[in-house]
Amino acid sequence: MDSGSAIPPDWSPSGIVTLTTDFGLTDPYVGIMKGAILKEYAAARFVDLTHGVAPQDVRAAAWFLSKSWSWFPAGSVHLAVVDPGVGGERQIILAFHEGHAFLAPDNGLLQAFLPSSTLLWPLDLGRTGLPAPSHTFHGRDIFAPIAARLAAGTPPALGREALQGLGGVEFPEAVRCSDGSVDTEILLVDHYGNLISGFCPGPEEADSSLWEVGIAGHLVPGAKTYGDVGSGDLLALLDSYGHIEVAQRDGSAAQVLGVGPGDPMTVTRKSN
Amino acid sequence: MDSGSAIPPDWSPSGIVTLTTDFGLTDPYVGIMKGAILKEYAAARFVDLTHGVAPQDVRAAAWFLSKSWSWFPAGSVHLAVVDPGVGGERQIILAFHEGHAFLAPDNGLLQAFLPSSTLLWPLDLGRTGLPAPSHTFHGRDIFAPIAARLAAGTPPALGREALQGLGGVEFPEAVRCSDGSVDTEILLVDHYGNLISGFCPGPEEADSSLWEVGIAGHLVPGAKTYGDVGSGDLLALLDSYGHIEVAQRDGSAAQVLGVGPGDPMTVTRKSN
Amino acid sequence: MDSGSAIPPDWSPSGIVTLTTDFGLTDPYVGIMKGAILKEYAAARFVDLTHGVAPQDVRAAAWFLSKSWSWFPAGSVHLAVVDPGVGGERQIILAFHEGHAFLAPDNGLLQAFLPSSTLLWPLDLGRTGLPAPSHTFHGRDIFAPIAARLAAGTPPALGREALQGLGGVEFPEAVRCSDGSVDTEILLVDHYGNLISGFCPGPEEADSSLWEVGIAGHLVPGAKTYGDVGSGDLLALLDSYGHIEVAQRDGSAAQVLGVGPGDPMTVTRKSN
Numbered sequence: 153m154d155s156g157s158a159i160p161p162d163w164s165p166s167g168i169v170t171l172t173t174d175f176g177l178t179d180p181y182v183g184i185m186k187g188a189i190l191k192e193y194a195a196a197r198f199v200d201l202t203h204g205v206a207p208q209d210v211r212a213a214a215w216f217l218s219k220s221w222s223w224f225p226a227g228s229v230h231l232a233v234v235d236p237g238v239g240g241e242r243q244i245i246l247a248f249h250e251g252h253a254f255l256a257p258d259n260g261l262l263q264a265f266l267p268s269s270t271l272l273w274p275l276d277l278g279r280t281g282l283p284a285p286s287h288t289f290h291g292r293d294i295f296a297p298i299a300a301r302l303a304a305g306t307p308p309a310l311g312r313e314a315l316q317g318l319g320g321v322e323f324p325e326a327v328r329c330s331d332g333s334v335d336t337e338i339l340l341v342d343h344y345g346n347l348i349s350g351f352c353p354g355p356e357e358a359d360s361s362l363w364e365v366g367i368a369g370h371l372v373p374g375a376k377t378y379g380d381v382g383s384g385d386l387l388a389l390l391d392s393y394g395h396i397e398v399a400q401r402d403g404s405a406a407q408v409l410g411v412g413p414g415d416p417m418t419v420t421r422k423s424n
Numbered sequence: 425m426d427s428g429s430a431i432p433p434d435w436s437p438s439g440i441v442t443l444t445t446d447f448g449l450t451d452p453y454v455g456i457m458k459g460a461i462l463k464e465y466a467a468a469r470f471v472d473l474t475h476g477v478a479p480q481d482v483r484a485a486a487w488f489l490s491k492s493w494s495w496f497p498a499g500s501v502h503l504a505v506v507d508p509g510v511g512g513e514r515q516i517i518l519a520f521h522e523g524h525a526f527l528a529p530d531n532g533l534l535q536a537f538l539p540s541s542t543l544l545w546p547l548d549l550g551r552t553g554l555p556a557p558s559h560t561f562h563g564r565d566i567f568a569p570i571a572a573r574l575a576a577g578t579p580p581a582l583g584r585e586a587l588q589g590l591g592g593v594e595f596p597e598a599v600r601c602s603d604g605s606v607d608t609e610i611l612l613v614d615h616y617g618n619l620i621s622g623f624c625p626g627p628e629e630a631d632s633s634l635w636e637v638g639i640a641g642h643l644v645p646g647a648k649t650y651g652d653v654g655s656g657d658l659l660a661l662l663d664s665y666g667h668i669e670v671a672q673r674d675g676s677a678a679q680v681l682g683v684g685p686g687d688p689m690t691v692t693r694k695s696n
Numbered sequence: 697m698d699s700g701s702a703i704p705p706d707w708s709p710s711g712i713v714t715l716t717t718d719f720g721l722t723d724p725y726v727g728i729m730k731g732a733i734l735k736e737y738a739a740a741r742f743v744d745l746t747h748g749v750a751p752q753d754v755r756a757a758a759w760f761l762s763k764s765w766s767w768f769p770a771g772s773v774h775l776a777v778v779d780p781g782v783g784g785e786r787q788i789i790l791a792f793h794e795g796h797a798f799l800a801p802d803n804g805l806l807q808a809f810l811p812s813s814t815l816l817w818p819l820d821l822g823r824t825g826l827p828a829p830s831h832t833f834h835g836r837d838i839f840a841p842i843a844a845r846l847a848a849g850t851p852p853a854l855g856r857e858a859l860q861g862l863g864g865v866e867f868p869e870a871v872r873c874s875d876g877s878v879d880t881e882i883l884l885v886d887h888y889g890n891l892i893s894g895f896c897p898g899p900e901e902a903d904s905s906l907w908e909v910g911i912a913g914h915l916v917p918g919a920k921t922y923g924d925v926g927s928g929d930l931l932a933l934l935d936s937y938g939h940i941e942v943a944q945r946d947g948s949a950a951q952v953l954g955v956g957p958g959d960p961m962t963v964t965r966k967s968n
Contacts, residue, residue, distance in 0.1 A: 166466060170455065176887030177449065177721065178748035180760045181936075183714065186743045187767035194710060194769055198743075199458045199470075204450035207888050208946055216452045223459035223564065225466055236946060239921025287921040289936030292767065343448030344479050377511025377559035392453075392561030402480060402508060438738060442727065449721065471730045471742075476722035488724045495731035495836065497738055615720030616751050649783025649831035664725075664833030674752060674780060 158273040158314070159307045160248050166227030168197050169303050172217050173233045173291065174205040185233075185291045192300030199224070208236040210261050211321040215340065217254075218265035219393045226251030231299045232261055239287035243274040244294060245315060246308065253302050255295060263320030271314040279309035324350035326419075333420040338413050339395070345404025348397045349417050353390070360390040365398050366418040368409045372398050374422060388419070430545040430586075431579045432520050438499030440469050441575050444489050445505045445563065446477040457505075457563045464572035471496070480508040482533050483593040487612065489526075490537035491665045498523030503571045504533055511559035515546040516566060517587060518580065525574050527567060535592030543586040551581035596622035598691075605692040610685050611667070617676025620669045621689050625662070632662040637670050638690040640681045644670050646694060660691070702817040702858070703851045704792050710771030712741050713847050716761050717777045717835065718749040729777075729835045736844035743768070752780040754805050755865040759884065761798075762809030763937045770795030775843045776805055783831035787818040788838060789859060790852065797846050799839060807864030815858040823853035868894035870963075877964040882957050883939070889948025892941045893961050897934070904934040909942050910962040912953045916942050918966060932963070 169189060175181040182203050189196050201220050205213045213234040221230050235242075235257045243258040247270050256262045262272065275298060277285075285293035298308045326336040326349070336350040347367070353360075363374035365388040375387040383402045386409075391397040396419055398405050406412060441461060447453040454475050461468050473492050477485045485506040493502050507514075507529045515530040519542050528534050534544065547570060549557075557565035570580045598608040598621070608622040619639070625632075635646035637660040647659040655674045658681075663669040668691050670677050678684060713733060719725040726747050733740050745764050749757045757778040765774050779786075779801045787802040791814050800806050806816065819842060821829075829837035842852045870880040870893070880894035891911070897904075907918035909932040919931040927946045930953075935941040940963050942949050950956060 166462075168462060168466075170459070172452070177744075178746060179886045180716070180745040180764045181887075183743050183745035184764050184767045187714070187764065187769075187772075190710075190712060190743070191767065191769045194712075199455050199462070200449075201452040201455035202450060207948075220452045220456050220459065223456045223463065225459075225463045228459075237923060240923030286936045287933060292936065342451045343453075379509060379512030389559060392558050392564065404479075438734075440734060440738075442731070444724070471727050471734070472721075473724040473727035474722060492724045492728050492731065495728045495735065497731075497735045500731075614723045615725075651781060651784030661831060664830050664836065676751075 158246070158271070158310045162251070163248065163253070163305070164227050164251070165229065165253075165303050165305050166225045167195055167303050168199060168224060168228040169299050170199045170201050170220070170224060170228060170230045171203070172201040172205065172213050172231070173203045174207050174209065174213065175203045175233070175291070177203055181289070181291065185296050188292045188296035189300045189303075192297045193304040196300060196303045205234055208234060210234050210236070210259050211264070211323070212340070214261045214264035214321050215323060217261070221252055221254070222250070224252070229253045229255065229299050229302045231295055232256040233291040233295055234261065235259070235290060238290050243315065244290070244298070245272045245274055246298070246302070246310065247272050255299055255302065258315065258318060260318045260321040263318060264323065265320070274311040274315050276309045276311045281309075324414075326351035333418055336417050336419065338411060338415045338417060341406045341412055344399070345406040346391065346397045346399045347405050347409070347411065347417070348391060348393060348395050349419065351396045351417075351419050352394050353396060358390055360388060360396060362422055363388055363396060363419055364422050365396065366420065367398055368411050368415065370409065430518070430543070430582045434523070435520065435525070435577070436499050436523070437501065437525075437575050437577050438497045439467055439575050440471060440496060440500040441571050442471045442473050442492070442496060442500060442502045443475070444473040444477065444485050444503070445475045446479050446481060446485065447475045447505070447563070449475055453561070453563065457568050460564045460568035461572045461575075464569045465576040468572055468575045477506055480506060482506050482508070482531050483536070483595070484612070486533045486536035486593050487595060489533070493524055493526070494522070496524070501525045501527065501571050501574045503567055504528040505563040505567055506533065507531070507562060510562050515587065516562070516570070517544045517546055518570070518574070518582065519544050527571055527574065530587065530590060532590045532593040535590060536595065537592070546583040546587050548581045548583045553581075596686075598623035605690055608689050608691065610683060610687045610689060613678045613684055616671070617678035618663065618669045618671045619677050619681070619683065619689070620663060620665060620667050621691065622667070623689075623691050624665075624667045630662055632660060632668060634694055635660055635668060635691055636694050637668065638692065639670055640683050640687065642681065702790070702815070702854045706795070707792065707797070707849070708771050708795070709773065709797075709847050709849050710769045711739055711847050712743060712768060712772040713843050714743045714745050714764070714768060714772060714774045715747070716745040716749065716757050716775070717747045718751050718753065718757065719747045719777070719835070721747055725833070725835065729840045732836045732840035733844045733847075736841045737848040740844055740847045749778055752778060754778050754780070754803050755808070755867070756884070758805045758808035758865050759867060761805070765796055765798070766794070768796070773797045773799065773843050773846045775839055776800040777835040777839055778805065779803070779834060782834050787859065788834070788842070789816045789818055790842075790846070790854065791816050799843055799846065802859065802862060804862045804865040807862060808867065809864070818855040818859050820853045820855045825853075868958075870895035877962055880961050880963065882955060882959045882961060885950045885956055888943070889950040890935065890941045890943045891949050891953070891955065891961070892935060892937060892939050893963065895940045895961075895963050896938050897940065902934055904932060904940060906966055907932055907940060907963055908966050909940065910964065911942055912955050912959065914953065
């Protein structure tokens with residue numbers, strides 16, 4: 153298969169590039185990467201998803217991007233650079249899915265959420281015409297110009313065969329027990345101290361007021377929204393990611409319960 | 425009054441949307457909200473005012489927006505989402521003032537600084553054509569597409585009558601005493617450790633070198649600018665918000681005085 | 697020399713304005729400055745280099761900008777506002793270099809990295825037509841509208857003679873010893889805990905696997921890239937700034953070695 157055919161004939165770039173990295177905001181690394189994109193395609197427009205992924209936490213980056221990309225217009229380029237293998241043998245992969253383009257290191261980040269049938273195209277660095285990259289900042293030296301070309305509609309140089317890449321990084325499981333309860337764990341603590349679980353209920357059981365959650369010796373009642381409980385009370389509800397979360401109204405559930413990512417949660421149908 | 429008339433006939437959007445939230449920058453919530461705006465209006469352009477409002481601190485958001493909006497071109501949409509009542513009964517309101525549009529929850533945020541004669545229009549969610557929102561993220565599900573329509577010049581669906589909304593959240597008072605001194609408090613500690621007071625002197629008394637400030641057992645002399653005192657010295661001056669602040673040259677007044685928001689300050693005319 | 701000639705005849709603005717400040721991201725100061733730019737030139741486009749420079753750390757701002765500007769398209773305006781002298785006598789200077797424009801206070805920030813032959817033009821505030829500025833926020837009141845004019849291609853009002861400005865702020869020296877080793881210090885600790893040294897090897901000695909670094913009682917072997925050592929091991933390599941850095945693979949060298957900016961490092965040719 154010719155690499156030209158890796159770019160879907162209907163790829164119609166929006167000019168928007170989203171950025172997900174572990175670069176932080178104190179160093180100028182994010183700005184430099186944007187500069188390198190603009191140098192190749194001056195009309196590019198950026199949206200930062202987050203640069204606050206913990207250093208080298210590929211799983212968190214995969215989670216954030218998996219829950220964000222579909223809110224953007226088709227034609228967007230989603231660039232994710234959490235890259236512990238920079239400078240080594242890992243490849244850089246490009247994928248298209250539902251009219252969006254995804255560019256990331258081949259470290260399981262994209263495989264975590266793109267359907268397994270998605271073709272993952274390796275960049276053929278020798279054919280990009282880019283100068284020799286540094287050993288430490290491929291975000292600037294490779295990802296940026298390639299993302300620019302995608303946003304501009306210029307096909308980048310790809311390998312001739314799609315990869316059978318790594319397996320994806322894995323999110324915490326939600327195990328359905330025989331009694332209907334679900335054993336899972338805290339996937340993420342957000343900025344508000346909400347505890348986002350690994351359990352994503354199906355549409356027929358998405359009414360969170362029918363659930364209750366066991367966590368850290370507490371049984372937290374399900375509710376539909378924060379206003380259904382008093383200020384300072386704990387509640388379990390369906391969050392904006394579509395997962396069950398435990399929150400404290402007007403406070404931080406993480407702080408009041410003293411828990412964090414990886415700690416167990418059990419989600420059960422309310423008995424009454 | 426027909427809701428169509430809520431959009432002033434001279435509303436001429438600049439395409440700029442400013443964002444003020446308590447979302448923080450670690451989760452992708454801000455990015456997702458921008459994506460949802462771009463999906464409805466691809467030409468929208470964003471300026472972040474701040475996403476560092478403390479969770480649910482409606483007053484801080486009101487303060488920041490009140491001091492920022494007029495620096496933007498007319499035609500800007502100012503979106504403020506600090507929304508402890510999300511998912512409950514509170515309405516979402518739209519207001520126009522001096523050629524700018526303001527969109528926020530009806531929780532006193534806008535009422536804190538818009539003139540009391542400003543009409544506050546509730547969104548009529550049933551007529552927006554938006555899908556059913558989540559219970560937890562109206563920033564993405566409602567505010568974003570409505571802000572996009574405002575920026576695009578498309579009238580959103582509004583209720584037929586302007587609200588008599590809540591009273592505004594209140595900023596600390598500055599009480600003028602009979603001897604001409606002013607009792608107030610620390611409204612805000614900024615990034616530099618400057619102590620911004622609730623006292624905003626009138627034009628005829630804006631020369632801050634004529635004041636002195638009592639705080640935490642210190643009498644801090646007024647000055648016009650940082651360079652008027654030695655490095656490490658405390659001074660009181662008129663800050664960029666138009667309020668009297670106490671600062672330490674080349675240092676943090678908050679740290680050296682051990683004070684914070686709510687602590688009392690007395691602003692007095694210099695005796696000599 | 698007439699001030700009109702300070703604008704090179706080939707100045708061809710890209711419309712891009714980069715921003716480097718010590719404003720932080722919690723207050724709306726950055727957003728207000730962007731608003732003031734947009735008010736003067738609505739088509740301006742922003743890239744944040746960083747707003748996380750420590751308050752008044754002119755040297756860090758100079759370093760970040762020196763390593764970033766050349767990654768942007770020619771025609772970009774680089775605005776740097778770390779300004780301990782705001783409100784005092786210091787001037788504001790404009791310089792052009794390799795098709796880029798630089799605007800900063802005359803405090804050594806630009807002189808630290810622009811060639812000494814670069815002409816530094818002082819703004820002539822009396823001729824800008826701007827209203828009287830505040831004493832505390834020239835970023836909003838002066839830098840913003842002038843940056844906007846540069847980005848729009850409108851010449852700002854400049855003094856008639858280029859300045860012989862201050863000397864530049866200085867970065868740590870790297871002293872070449874008679875035995876070929878290099879004595880330097882930690883210039884910067886980045887977000888990953890990498891220790892960036894003051895030593896920038898020439899092209900003929902840029903292969904970092906030939907060096908080793910003495911630091912805090914450790915002798916850290918040189919390598920080409922993170923993947924050349926095991927997880928948790930220390931290594932010295934050429935970083936993306938072109939300097940020798942000490943890093944810990946999958947960890948923070950700053951944390952494991954307990955060192956910070958100013959601590960000494962000795963870079964030596966490997967003996968074997």
